[in-house]
Amino acid sequence: MIRIGIPRALLYYQYYPMWQTFFEELGAEVVVSPPTTQAMLAEGSARVVADTCLPVKVFLGHVLSLVEKCDWIFIPAVRSVQNNVFNCSKFLGLPDMTRAVIPESPPILDIEIDINKGKRKLYQAIYQLGRHFTWNPFKVRQASLAAWQAHLNYRKIMSRQGLTPPEAIERILGTPEVEHSTPAKQPTSTRATIAVIGHPYLLYDEYINHRLIHRLEQAANEVLTPEMLTTEELESAIAELVGRAYWTYEEEVVGAGGHYLQNGTDGVIGIIAFGCGPDSLMMDMVHRRATRLRDTPFMNLTLEEHTAEAGLVTRLEAFLDMIYRRKRREVKVCV
Secondary structure, eight states: OOOOOOOOEEEEEHHHHHHHHHHHTTEEEEOOOOOOOOHHHHHTTTTTTTTOOHHHHHHHHHHHHHTTOOOOOOOEEEEEEEOOOOHHHHHHHHHHHHHHHOOOOOOOOOOOOEGOHHHHHHHHHHHHTTTTTTTOHHHHHHHHHHHHHHHHHHHHHHHHHOOHHHHHHHHOOOOOOOOOOOOOOOSSSEEEEEEEESSSHHSSTTTTTTHHHHHHHHHEEEOOOOOGSSSHHHHHHHHEEEEEEEETTTGGTHHHHHHHHHHTTTEEEEEETTTOHHHHHHHHHHHHHHHHHHHEEEEEEEETTTHHHHHHHHHHHHHHHHHHHHHHHHHHHHO
């Protein structure tokens, strides 16, 4: 059986159920890299220049962890998933970059996803990918339809049940994604509702964000993320804030940020990677909206490989303390 390696980084949390379904329908075994560690980040960083962004360094570390554990590594080149909406350059050349800096990598199984070229080109790319496993086009079509349905179910369960991607993957596929520790005593009430916005490869990689969501939940806060919103809610917020999306995955920042700033959350935390041009522009739009509204506290956290846990925790505690004091004042006024 052919083993397909999938790095647990970058687009993993957006599309893993779809990828797994596609390859397993074609008779392959899927091997996923383990959660990020210091060694992975260090090894990935050693392969590229210092200016390379943190998510790519993490991704390369995950690829290195899959060497000799699989027959192929799946790395798609996602150029666009919407008409006239464009992706960051790191996604466009990811397969070629990986080949260049990790020559010992297993053969890379890549596919170009570009909706701007039309559906015919997309279908051809899918069939070309499927030919590594079968020459029967009907089997490839069946696998692609099953994969798309798995993706729709994945998005639906997150928006309807309020789950994060790791929780949804664990529930749907039964693969361990969430670290289960001894459950803490459940609080009698939620202290605050905090929305966390940003790309999944930053929000759910607990090593590089120092378990941010876990810390919020342990402090008795309800955490909301972009995946808990419907496509309509995200698109509506983007239309109101910027008119139309320019960047692929803009809904994870601008759409979610715009929606949560206007819909009753106690605070919004934005997470971006240091040196990311598109993220800096998108998060600045959300910050400006927060400044204009003056209703919802907003904090922007910038992550890079030298981000210290103590500094992040200090900022988080100060932000939460401000929100708690504000809620206590509101209660006193109502009384």
